Amino acid sequence: MARYRAVIVGAGRMAGTIDDEVVDYAACIRPYSHAAGYAEVPEVKLVAFADPDIAKARALQGRYGVPRVYDDYREMIAAEHPDIVSVTTPATLHAEIVIFAAEHGARAIYCEKALCCSLAEADAMVAAVEGHGVKFNTGTLRRWHPGMEQVRRMVEDGTLGHLNSVITYSVGSVLHSASHFFDLMLYWAGDPDVEWVQGTVTSPGFDPHAARWEEDVDATGIVQFANGVRAYLLSTAVWAEFAAIGTRCVVEVRNNGMEFQLRCRGNVGGYEEYLPAEFPPYERVSPTVRLIDDLVHALDTGGETRQGIRTAVKAEEIAFALIESHRQNGARVNVPLSQRDFWMHSH
Template sequence: MSDQYRVCIVGCGRMGGTIDEEVKGSKHRSLPYSHAAGYTAYPQTTVVAAADVFEEKAQYVCSKWNIPKYYLDYREMIEKEKPEIISIATRPGNHAEITGFAAEHGVKGIYCDKPLCASMEEADTMYDVCVRHNVKFNLGTQRRFSPGYLKMREIIESGEIGDRRSVIAYSGGSALWGYTHAADMLLFLAGDSDVDYVQGDVDVDDNDFEDNRTESDPPIVMGYIQFRNGTRGISIPGSAYEFEVDCSDGIVRSLNNGLGFQLRKRHGQFNEILDTDFPDYEHKSGTVGCIADIVEAIDIDRETEGNIRLARISTEITLGIVDSQRQKGARVYIPMGNRSLYLGRW
């Protein structure tokens, strides 16, 4: 156990250190939000350096968060600074490369911003290297570390509203950049179950699949996930990132991107599903929760809550839905065979 963990940040863009300026004053109570802000707020982490290929970005983030050193090459930074934890806040094209280098150079924990990567080949590489080196890994899908969503899952797992039947995501967006959040929450609210198969409808020109690599990050319109524990996952177009879990004796739902939560239970003379008070919970930053989870996992050598196995599953949900579109809407059984399918040009 360490009183202080040395941290290095790779990527000094929006999520690396500037998004807090955008969301300041938001009703979502998500601050601290960026990686740099989260580490600054958490008492057991100290950011010792940051790296970016654009010097002005590195300089700005280091100045804003009082980070003493910046580098233009993340490899040099890791070799010289010897951090216990790194953040990866770059675009997904080099996440596998950075993860491998960090794991092989003694890094104990990795906080990787979403999306995980752009193909299942890359996801497999990241999984293998993290398992081999016992790296405590979290993907930056912070809802699973946010107290309101944790309370949702607590209600479901307690059996208070009966047996879980389906999980619905009212959200959409591009596969990697947006749907990553939906896939992770569907997985989280389904109890982090393994997946049997997926199907989907994706807004992409079929000709874009000719070289097994799409030119863009295609929008997912609808998705279906058959979880191994029997839960059915469904995503449909929505505008507020809302998630609903339907159980045999009630329904629990997040509202307006987590601004509120709704609980309905079966009761009364006619067994109606009626509104019930959602339990109180403490509002905390999901970013800080993600960081705290990595630190505790290193301290006591346990698995993290958003670990590389779960990150690979949610990524395979997303890529499997896109591959379903490539196969004219066919079921894609997991593990999917087309592991070289690559989304976007990063």
């Protein structure tokens, strides 16, 4: 029985149509979009979409059988008094909408990645979300993928031994793509604080002297977490592959989560090597549904979500710290950064 009412701001792909794009793509476990996710969570009823492009809102209204649409999200939130607000607009609008929702009664927010476009925006979002006691998760869905969760469990239960390092083989754009990858590195490492970052922007034409960038840039670097785990952020041709390297076992994630390969230390002719082992089976459940379930659980219990806005801000800090390191000719920069006003576009 539904006990929470949800609305979605933005009526595009991630709101309700991206499921059609991944029908034959095993890396994505459907339902993928917010609307399709809510449809599978019995505790939540989706009651409205808002989009200035009202035709898009009407198209999703028909598809998901949702009672109302609006061309202004403020009007929708004021009229609907939703418990949960989904934010699926471009990232340039996330801060404005999250802050408005938090200040106008939302009890939980599911905000798409990238969190926002500057650390000043992130700080304002934290103040609004925490100030109003709002439960919060971002759409960095690898954190909610059951195979990625299995890796985290294997870190926690000691299967991997001591987690020494985590690797992403691609960064892509530091806000748009890498918000996913940085969040996964944080998740596997146990969501530690970030101590320092050292990096280089690899996008040609990047102007380190600007304070505002209209292009989300690619970068490569190293992140030192406070718990000793180190993340290596590579910029290779391999897309969305990852490794968690422990002193006993190594997990390598291939093809964006379609394959999980485990190797554990064993003796070969008197030498210790990492030998193939079986990655434990996991249930293929939708990350989107698991994320929404986590919000429902936090609302039901009054507890915290498993991710929360502070973790999302850590990924945003890594992005801007890579840029700051580049600006300082590759120096190690301590996190949190003192300069919070740099702004970068992300769609």
